[in-house]
Amino acid sequence: xxxxxxxxxxxFRTLLARWNHHQDLRSSGAAVKELAESRFALxxxxxx
Numbered sequence: 422x423x424x425x426x427x428x429x430x431x432x433f434r435t436l437l438a439r440w441n442h443h444q445d446l447r448s449s450g451a452a453v454k455e456l457a458e459s460r461f462a463l464x465x466x467x468x469x
Contacts, residue, residue, distance in 0.1 A: 439466050
């Protein structure tokens with residue numbers, strides 16, 4: 422049986438906020454530099 426991933430609520434809310442911000446940038450046609458910076462910030466939350 423696979424193990425479950427545990428994510429505390431604060432970390433989840435931070436991840437969700439970063440994801441929503443990134444999606445808003447994508448939807449609004451943001452510049453590549455802005456998208457790259459946003460993706461870097463999103464990945465930092467995901468992997469730390």
